[in-house]
Structures are given as C-alpha cells and as structure tokens.
Amino acid sequence: MSDWVKLGQVADFEEGQTVVHDFEYETAVIWRVGEKFYAIEDRCSHDDGPLAEGELEGCQIICPRHGARFDIRTGEALTMPAIEDVNAYALKVEEGIVWIQAPEEEAW
Numbered sequence: 001m002s003d004w005v006k007l008g009q010v011a012d013f014e015e016g017q018t019v020v021h022d023f024e025y026e027t028a029v030i031w032r033v034g035e036k037f038y039a040i041e042d043r044c045s046h047d048d049g050p051l052a053e054g055e056l057e058g059c060q061i062i063c064p065r066h067g068a069r070f071d072i073r074t075g076e077a078l079t080m081p082a083i084e085d086v087n088a089y090a091l092k093v094e095e096g097i098v099w100i101q102a103p104e105e106e107a108w
C-alpha cells in the first residue's frame with residue numbers, strides 16, 4: 001500500500017494554479033478545478049514535455065511542446081501526438097488538508 005503525502009491546506013491552492021510535487025522517482029503536477037483536485041505525472045508520454053508548463057483548459061492539459069492533450073482526471077491521452085496515457089495520482093482532502101498518494105515504487 002502506498003503512502004499518502006501531505007501537499008498543503010486547501011486554501012493554499014488557487015483555482016487553475018499549477019503545483020508541482022517531487023516524489024523520489026516521479027514528479028506530479030496538481031491542479032485545483034472548482035472544489036476538486038487532480039494530479040498527473042509531469043511528463044508527456046509523447047516526448048517527455050513538461051505538462052506543468054502547459055495550458056489548462058477545463059480538465060485538459062495541453063502539452064507545451066507539441067500540443068497533445070491529456071485528461072487531468074485520469075491521465076488519458078486525448079489527442080495526437082501522444083498515444084500513451086500518463087500516470088494519474090489519487091488525491092484526498094481530509095480536514096482541510098490535501099493529500100496525494102505516492103506511486104507504488106515509492107513505498108517501502
């Protein structure tokens with residue numbers, strides 16, 4: 001079972017703001033959309049573009065390198081040139097604190 005990592009208070013996250021969190025082997029990018037939080041891997045599956053630097057449209061992030069779109073709720077690749085999904089991370093909010101679940105390989 002993976003560990004949960006504290007990201008911060010709900011109030012620290014502004015709508016549409018991009019927040020990056022480094023795990024040991026991966027980097028996650030987190031967005032707040034309304035009252036929900038979503039996180040995917042900060043690495044485009046096409047050619048490693050930095051998704052944290054992309055433009056967010058609703059629940060889609062647009063890769064800044066070649067324009068592939070991903071669903072930030074699931075990590076699903078939606079448009080070419082990306083054909084592989086990226087990792088999506090579980091998030092939870094408890095007592096006003098946002099937590100992210102570390103990837104399996106991070107757990108000891």
Ligand code: FES
Pocket residue numbers: 044045046047048049063064065066067068080081082
């Ligand atoms: S690196 Fe993201 S679309 Fe090419």
